[in-house]
Amino acid sequence: MNSDDLGELGADAFRTWCTHAGLICNPSTRDRAGWDFLVDFPHAPSLHSLDRRPGPQSCVVQLKTVLETSDNIRIRLDMLERLAKDVKPCFIITPVVRGLEVVNVRVWHLRGEHLERVLRRLRQEQAKGLTAETGKKHITFRLDTGEPMAPSGAALRTMFEAACPKGMQAYASGKGAEVATLGMGEVPYQVSFSIDAQSPLDLLDFFIGDAKNAPGEISALMEDRLGVKLPMAGTMAGRGELSLEPAPVGDAVIRIISPSLTLPLVDRAAIITVPFEIEGHRRLRVRGRYLSVTVTWFPDGMADVEIAPIPPSDTWTLRDWASHVIARGLASLESAVMEIDRDDVPEALVSLPLLSSERSQDRRKALSKHISAVRRLENLAAQAGMDLERTLTAEDIDRASEPVLALDALESGNLVSFEATEPVEEFNDATVVVVGLVPLGQISLAWHGLMRVSATALQPVMRFRLDDFRFVGVHRLRNGGTLAGHVDRLRETLAVEGAIWVGWDRSLIAGSFEGVPLPESVEPTSQPRDVDRPGAG
Known part of the structure; x- marks a missing residue:
C-alpha cells in the first residue's frame, strides 16, 4: 500500500469516528499549514x-497514518510551530493500520511536555542561525510516547472533551501562558554589562542598589529558556546610565533594646547582599x-557598620511615626543594643552595642520627650x-x-506653674476645666481635664501653681472648629459646679511647654566593628 492510499484509509476512519461522535469534521483542501482536519x-x-x-469547542488535528510495523512518525518543524502556537487544542493523531483495518490509535496533545519539546527545538534552530529552514527540519515522535486511544467515535469525543474541560477561552489562556513561560527558570534573564567605577566600594554601592544612574555599558541581554540562551529581541546595547534594584535573599528582624524605651523597637526587614567579593570587599544590608x-x-x-533611619513615608500610621522617632534618635538612646535575627537561621543572632553621640544627654532628653509625645498621641487617638x-x-x-507635649507636661507634673499674659485673678484657688485641641490630619482630638490653680505671685506678672491635674477624656472632632467653640460646647454638656473653663493654648498661657523639634536628621552612624565575615555566596 502506497502512502497516499494509507493516508486516505486513515482519513476515512477519522471521518467515520467524527460522524459517530456527532462532531463536524472539516478537511483541509491544501495541507500546507500543519493541519488536516478542523473538528x-x-x-x-x-x-x-x-x-x-x-x-462550542473546536480542535485542530494533524493526521499521520502508519502501518503496524512502524515505530515512529516525522512531522515538519514549521507545521509543528503552527500547531504549537495555535490557541485551539491541537492534536497529532496516528491511526495504526493492519491490512485494511485500524487496530490502534496514538495521540499527542500539544500541551505540556510535547509543546515544550517543539519550543525547545525552535530555540535550538534559532541558536544555530537556521530560522529560515524550519520547513526542512523534522521532529520524530516514537509511537510509544503517544497516548493510546480506542479507534471509535466515543473515544475520540471523550479525548477531545478531556483536553478542554473549562471551555475554549480558559484553554486559550492556559495554552498562551505555556507558550510564553514554559522552560523559564528562576533566573531566566542574564545581562552582561560594565560599570565605570573608581574603587571596589563604588561597585559595592552599585550592586547593593545605592548608585543610581551609574555610567556604564550593556553588551548583551540574554534569555535562558528551555536550556537555550538567546539574545532578547528589542533590547539595546551600548553606553548609558544603569541602576540595579537587588532582590532580597531572606527575611530578618531588627530589635533596638534600651533602658530609655518602655518597649523595644521591632522592625521586620529584608536581607540584601552582594553575593560575591570585589577585591576582598563584601557588603550586606538589612533594610526594614x-x-x-x-x-x-x-x-x-x-x-564597617552603618545604621541609618529610613525616610518617612506618606503611608505611615501613628505606630510607624513612633518607631521612626526612635530610629532617628538612636545616637541618643541610653546603653542601646541592636539585635538582628535571620528568619531562616534561628541560631544566627547578631548583637551590636550602639555608641552614643557627644551630645547624647541633650539629645536623649529631646528624644525621650518626643517618644512620649507620639505614644501619648497614639493613646489619645485610641481613646x-x-x-x-x-x-x-x-x-x-x-x-x-506641641499640643501633645503641653498635655504631657500637665499629666507628668513637669509643668507645675505658669504665668498669665493678662489679668486672671479668678484663677486663684479655683477649680479649672482645661480644654485643648490636638490637630491630627483631617480631624482634631479635643481633650479636657481638671486641676486646681493657686496664685503664688501677683507682681509684676501673675504666677500660678498647678495642682492635681486629672485627665478626664477626649473627643474626636472634624477640623474647622475653634478651641473657644469647643469650650462652649463642653460647658453646655458637662456640669462642673463653680469651675473656670480654660482653653489651653499659647494665647492664654506663656508657660514652659515649648515643643522640641524632632531629632535632627543626622549622618548615618558608621563605626569600625568586629563583625563575623559571611561565607562566600
Missing part, C-alpha cells in the same frame, strides 16, 4: 441566553521599615475611637507635637 463541536445545552452562552543596617567587610578583616491605621504625614505629626 467543531455542536452547541452544548446552556442555561445562558443565546448571546451569552459559551462558544524604619532602619537600614549596612555592613561592609574589608580585606584586612575589619568591618477617641480614631482608626489607628489612618495615614499621617510629617506635617500632621509636627502640628500635633
Whole structure:
C-alpha cells in the first residue's frame, strides 16, 4: 500500500469516528499549514441566553497514518510551530493500520511536555542561525510516547472533551501562558554589562542598589529558556546610565533594646547582599521599615557598620511615626543594643552595642520627650475611637507635637506653674476645666481635664501653681472648629459646679511647654566593628 492510499484509509476512519461522535469534521483542501482536519463541536445545552452562552469547542488535528510495523512518525518543524502556537487544542493523531483495518490509535496533545519539546527545538534552530529552514527540519515522535486511544467515535469525543474541560477561552489562556513561560527558570534573564567605577566600594554601592544612574555599558541581554540562551529581541546595547534594584535573599528582624524605651523597637526587614567579593570587599544590608543596617567587610578583616533611619513615608500610621522617632534618635538612646535575627537561621543572632553621640544627654532628653509625645498621641487617638491605621504625614505629626507635649507636661507634673499674659485673678484657688485641641490630619482630638490653680505671685506678672491635674477624656472632632467653640460646647454638656473653663493654648498661657523639634536628621552612624565575615555566596 502506497502512502497516499494509507493516508486516505486513515482519513476515512477519522471521518467515520467524527460522524459517530456527532462532531463536524472539516478537511483541509491544501495541507500546507500543519493541519488536516478542523473538528467543531455542536452547541452544548446552556442555561445562558443565546448571546451569552459559551462558544462550542473546536480542535485542530494533524493526521499521520502508519502501518503496524512502524515505530515512529516525522512531522515538519514549521507545521509543528503552527500547531504549537495555535490557541485551539491541537492534536497529532496516528491511526495504526493492519491490512485494511485500524487496530490502534496514538495521540499527542500539544500541551505540556510535547509543546515544550517543539519550543525547545525552535530555540535550538534559532541558536544555530537556521530560522529560515524550519520547513526542512523534522521532529520524530516514537509511537510509544503517544497516548493510546480506542479507534471509535466515543473515544475520540471523550479525548477531545478531556483536553478542554473549562471551555475554549480558559484553554486559550492556559495554552498562551505555556507558550510564553514554559522552560523559564528562576533566573531566566542574564545581562552582561560594565560599570565605570573608581574603587571596589563604588561597585559595592552599585550592586547593593545605592548608585543610581551609574555610567556604564550593556553588551548583551540574554534569555535562558528551555536550556537555550538567546539574545532578547528589542533590547539595546551600548553606553548609558544603569541602576540595579537587588532582590532580597531572606527575611530578618531588627530589635533596638534600651533602658530609655518602655518597649523595644521591632522592625521586620529584608536581607540584601552582594553575593560575591570585589577585591576582598563584601557588603550586606538589612533594610526594614524604619532602619537600614549596612555592613561592609574589608580585606584586612575589619568591618564597617552603618545604621541609618529610613525616610518617612506618606503611608505611615501613628505606630510607624513612633518607631521612626526612635530610629532617628538612636545616637541618643541610653546603653542601646541592636539585635538582628535571620528568619531562616534561628541560631544566627547578631548583637551590636550602639555608641552614643557627644551630645547624647541633650539629645536623649529631646528624644525621650518626643517618644512620649507620639505614644501619648497614639493613646489619645485610641481613646477617641480614631482608626489607628489612618495615614499621617510629617506635617500632621509636627502640628500635633506641641499640643501633645503641653498635655504631657500637665499629666507628668513637669509643668507645675505658669504665668498669665493678662489679668486672671479668678484663677486663684479655683477649680479649672482645661480644654485643648490636638490637630491630627483631617480631624482634631479635643481633650479636657481638671486641676486646681493657686496664685503664688501677683507682681509684676501673675504666677500660678498647678495642682492635681486629672485627665478626664477626649473627643474626636472634624477640623474647622475653634478651641473657644469647643469650650462652649463642653460647658453646655458637662456640669462642673463653680469651675473656670480654660482653653489651653499659647494665647492664654506663656508657660514652659515649648515643643522640641524632632531629632535632627543626622549622618548615618558608621563605626569600625568586629563583625563575623559571611561565607562566600
